Amino acid sequence: MKTYRLSSRGISLVARNDTDDAKQQSEQPLAGTNRRAFLKWSAAASALPLLLTERDSQAKDSDTSAVTSPKTTPWKEFLPNQMSPLNPVSVLHGADGVQEVAPTPGADAEHGECGRKPHQRYDELGADPTMYEINVVERPWKAHPDLPETRVWSYRAADSTPDSFSPIIFARYGQPVLCRFHCKLPKDHVGVGVPYISVHLHNLHCPSESDGFPGDFFSAHKQGLTLDYKGEYKDHFYPNVYAGLDEMQNGIGDFREALGTLWFHDHTWQATSQNVVRGMFGFYVLFDHLDSGNEKDPSPEALRLPSYPYDYMLSFNDMRFDSKGQLVFDRFSPDGTLGDKILVNGKIEPVLRVARRKYRLRLLNAGPSRFYEFYLNDSKGKAQTFTYIANDGNLLPAPIRNMGKVHLGVAERADLVVDFSKYPIGTELFLTNRLIQETTKGPDKVDGSGTRVLKLLVDRDPPEQDLSQVPDALRPLRPLCDEEIARAKVRRWVFDRKGGEWAVNGKPENILDTSAKIDKGECEIWELVNESGGWQHPVHIHFEEGRILSKTVNGLPVALPEHERGRKDVYVLGKNEAVRVFLRFRDFTGKYVMHCHNVIHEDHGMMLRWDIEDDTPPEPPAGCGAS
Numbered sequence: 001m002k003t004y005r006l007s008s009r010g011i012s013l014v015a016r017n018d019t020d021d022a023k024q025q026s027e028q029p030l031a032g033t034n035r036r037a038f039l040k041w042s043a044a045a046s047a048l049p050l051l052l053t054e055r056d057s058q059a060k061d062s063d064t065s066a067v068t069s070p071k072t073t074p075w076k077e078f079l080p081n082q083m084s085p086l087n088p089v090s091v092l093h094g095a096d097g098v099q100e101v102a103p104t105p106g107a108d109a110e111h112g113e114c115g116r117k118p119h120q121r122y123d124e125l126g127a128d129p130t131m132y133e134i135n136v137v138e139r140p141w142k143a144h145p146d147l148p149e150t151r152v153w154s155y156r157a158a159d160s161t162p163d164s165f166s167p168i169i170f171a172r173y174g175q176p177v178l179c180r181f182h183c184k185l186p187k188d189h190v191g192v193g194v195p196y197i198s199v200h201l202h203n204l205h206c207p208s209e210s211d212g213f214p215g216d217f218f219s220a221h222k223q224g225l226t227l228d229y230k231g232e233y234k235d236h237f238y239p240n241v242y243a244g245l246d247e248m249q250n251g252i253g254d255f256r257e258a259l260g261t262l263w264f265h266d267h268t269w270q271a272t273s274q275n276v277v278r279g280m281f282g283f284y285v286l287f288d289h290l291d292s293g294n295e296k297d298p299s300p301e302a303l304r305l306p307s308y309p310y311d312y313m314l315s316f317n318d319m320r321f322d323s324k325g326q327l328v329f330d331r332f333s334p335d336g337t338l339g340d341k342i343l344v345n346g347k348i349e350p351v352l353r354v355a356r357r358k359y360r361l362r363l364l365n366a367g368p369s370r371f372y373e374f375y376l377n378d379s380k381g382k383a384q385t386f387t388y389i390a391n392d393g394n395l396l397p398a399p400i401r402n403m404g405k406v407h408l409g410v411a412e413r414a415d416l417v418v419d420f421s422k423y424p425i426g427t428e429l430f431l432t433n434r435l436i437q438e439t440t441k442g443p444d445k446v447d448g449s450g451t452r453v454l455k456l457l458v459d460r461d462p463p464e465q466d467l468s469q470v471p472d473a474l475r476p477l478r479p480l481c482d483e484e485i486a487r488a489k490v491r492r493w494v495f496d497r498k499g500g501e502w503a504v505n506g507k508p509e510n511i512l513d514t515s516a517k518i519d520k521g522e523c524e525i526w527e528l529v530n531e532s533g534g535w536q537h538p539v540h541i542h543f544e545e546g547r548i549l550s551k552t553v554n555g556l557p558v559a560l561p562e563h564e565r566g567r568k569d570v571y572v573l574g575k576n577e578a579v580r581v582f583l584r585f586r587d588f589t590g591k592y593v594m595h596c597h598n599v600i601h602e603d604h605g606m607m608l609r610w611d612i613e614d615d616t617p618p619e620p621p622a623g624c625g626a627s
Contacts, residue, residue, distance in 0.1 A: 069321040072146045074349035082309030085170045088130045095232035114218035115228025120207035125239040129178035144348040147325035152279035165346025166282040173288040177238040183219040192329045193274045196222040200267035203569040205243045208590020210236040214269035215511040245587045247626040256478045261362045261393035261413045273599040283313045295468035306360040306468040313362045318370035336600030338440045342453045353459045357466035361416045365408040371443040372408045373435040379428045390415035394567040395475035409538035409572035411597035429456040442536030483621035492527040508605030515608040519615035530573035537573045542592040546581040
């Protein structure tokens with residue numbers, strides 16, 4: 001099915017779907033209240049750039065199959081030596097940006113907040129929150145000195161530094177955060193991206209109304225189908241409690257469920273890929289008494305992993321540029337666009353200068369479509385080793401030492417510790433992607449010497465002794481309980497393709513209709529099955545991490561890689577692959593989603609809604625409690 005555009009600015013928008021019988025759809029108003037009407041409007045709105053005279057959006061629609069990015073000379077720019085996390089603010093502002101407006105449990109329509117649902121458990125968990133205020137804006141950015149400026153969409157705070165592509169928030173368990181997001185994108189924007197937002201904090205254990213549900217998108221001029229009314233800003237309440245709050249009855253939950261490396265990104269319905277490829281993502285890093293963020297922590301419980309400023313976040317996203325150096329992205333094709341340039345923290349082939357000591361490197365595949373298998377090599381191509389400590393933001397029970405590679409599907413994270421003290425000053429190392437991938441279907445194989453994406457230059461001694469360590473035990477896992485697994489309800493989700501569009505269990509997403517109703521406190525086993533031919537799908541389940549029980553390829557069992565034996569929130573389904581995942585649904589209620597994180601697939605239907613409903617938590621089988 002192809003969608004053609006039949007309208008122009010200032011009149012009602014119309015979409016005509018060119019189906020086999022060439023039946024023309026009727027005209028639909030913008031303010032349609034049902035999904036069918038909205039789908040037609042969305043298709044029409046997103047098509048405008050192909051018909052109208054473009055203003056300089058500098059991110060263009062295109063059949064990208066024949067577009068090759070201009071050549072660039074590597075290693076011409078340096079990344080900052082240390083990251084700059086945002087500072088909290090003491091006051092928040094309303095839609096006018098001037099009046100001080102304190103947060104409220106319910107939506108504050110008077111001052112311009114959109115019609116979200118009231119914060120769950122705010123009186124219990126929201127006392128004296130740490131506050132952040134972030135504007136989503138369009139701004140100029142140079143991805144490389146050889147390319148002209150392009151315009152990206154970014155999360156920006158008052159103290160964001162000019163050289164920062166994405167923001168970073170440092171938070172702590174037990175200290176709630178209230179984050180106010182203002183949508184200040186250009187109202188009349190045309191081109192790639194839609195000027196309204198829904199911010200998903202991937203994968204915090206948080207209430208539904210702050211999870212960034214795709215239908216909760218907002219701006220001063222648009223409201224999502226699952227919001228009560230439009231508004232210029234939206235408050236997100238992040239309680240920063242561990243999962244298992246109700247089970248433990250200790251006011252904070254089960255510390256074995258902690259997350260460390262999280263990220264937030266746009267999740268607007270049917271437009272996630274467009275908004276993310278324009279730059280809308282950032283890091284959210286959580287610490288607690290174990291992973292305290294202080295390598296000098298005197299507490300005997302503290303792990304004392306390398307800490308700030310030697311705790312460094314690295315995002316990787318694939319982009320493609322036209323001959324004029326402007327971003328191109330095919331949002332109409334369900335196959336998407338595979339970038340041929342890999343950006344590291346927004347820069348192409350940058351250099352990171354490091355001191356002779358241990359670093360914690362937090363790697364994030366920010367998408368939209370490329371997979372990576374990174375190797376650390378010296379200038380002659382000789383493999384170097386590092387220690388793998390966390391997958392998908394979850395510390396492993398024990399470090400995996402002497403690793404030589406790390407594989408990342410879209411949205412997966414990996415925390416590594418690299419000891420640069422063994423290299424003399426002047427040593428050059430390279431992070432190299434050796435995974436061959438020619439299409440958005442997924443990677444083919446590891447071959448050749450690969451593509452160097454980041455140079456690491458050892459350029460100084462540290463100013464003081466490195467007291468950090470990587471102990472032999474990190475964060476313990478809650479044991480799996482056979483009786484609980486045996487009792488768990490099993491659901492089967494098949495990811496496939498029907499009629500050229502993406503689907504789950506044969507159906508495209510319906511944001512207004514739930515595919516599963518789950519009682520709060522229940523456990524389930526979800527079977528995720530890839531039957532889409534040669535495609536690969538990184539499947540993300542919102543809200544809680546799961547444990548992979550088993551994996552099969554072509555129906556035959558295969559061993560789990562060591563780094564996948566902890567908790568995860570992204571499950572990469574290779575060709576003809578299936579996994580069984582054990583999940584809990586605790587502490588909060590409401591609507592959430594599961595989707596393919598090759599986000600063009602999500603935008604084209606490979607997503608489903610599921611709901612947690614309030615109920616009395618069931619008693620666990622004997623011997624299966626949290627303690």
